[in-house]
Amino acid sequence: SALAYIGLGSNLASPRDQLARAMASLAALPVSERVAASSLYASAPVGPQDQPDFINAVVAVRTRLSPLALLDQLQAIEQRHRRVRHRHWGPRTLDLDLLWFAGLNCRFPRLTLPHPEMIHRRFVLEPLAEIAPTLSLGGELPGCLANRLEDQPLQRLSA
Numbered sequence: 155s156a157l158a159y160i161g162l163g164s165n166l167a168s169p170r171d172q173l174a175r176a177m178a179s180l181a182a183l184p185v186s187e188r189v190a191a192s193s194l195y196a197s198a199p200v201g202p203q204d205q206p207d208f209i210n211a212v213v214a215v216r217t218r219l220s221p222l223a224l225l226d227q228l229q230a231i232e233q234r235h236r237r238v239r240h241r242h243w244g245p246r247t248l249d250l251d252l253l254w255f256a257g258l259n260c261r262f263p264r265l266t267l268p269h270p271e272m273i274h275r276r277f278v279l280e281p282l283a284e285i286a287p288t289l290s291l292g293g294e295l296p297g298c299l300a301n302r303l304e305d306q307p308l309q310r311l312s313a
């Protein structure tokens with residue numbers, strides 16, 4: 155089985171509840187087990203500012219699913235949260251991003267691994283550093299990459 159890291163984000167319809175429900179769904183994925191979950195973090199939106207603050211987290215799962223099969227499962231969970239895409243980078247009830255999968259570097263039509271934006275996003279790197287402090291991202295650690303960003307600081311929410 156392979157280790158995968160999944161980013162969670164929400165800024166609509168009770169984001170903390172959305173993430174709690176999504177974390178439970180991730181713990182129930184077929185032929186998989188959730189092995190770690192970060193704290194929840196509140197952060198100002200990156201990109202369009204005219205939307206509510208986000209709640210973010212990162213989860214680690216050990217899975218026998220292929221990357222694309224796992225992506226299908228993540229998109230099914232998003233649908234169950236009635237994710238409606240109005241505008242690109244607009245507010246959403248739930249975002250599940252496959253960030254990293256068994257150290258693979260690959261570009262499928264539907265999926266690039268590792269997630270191309272993750273190393274630029276404090277809202278991914280800080281929760282990731284909490285559960286995978288020694289994960290090498292192109293030879294860098296998540297904590298070091300996070301500290302190099304000028305992004306707004308995140309607010310770690312009590313568990």
Ligand SMILES: CC1(C)Nc2nc(N)[nH]c(=O)c2N=C1O
Nearest residue numbers: 163197198199200201208243277
């Ligand atoms: C719109 C964009 C880029 N901004 C975000 N900003 C934050 N803080 N958290 C997110 O999850 C997030 N997701 C996005 O997709």
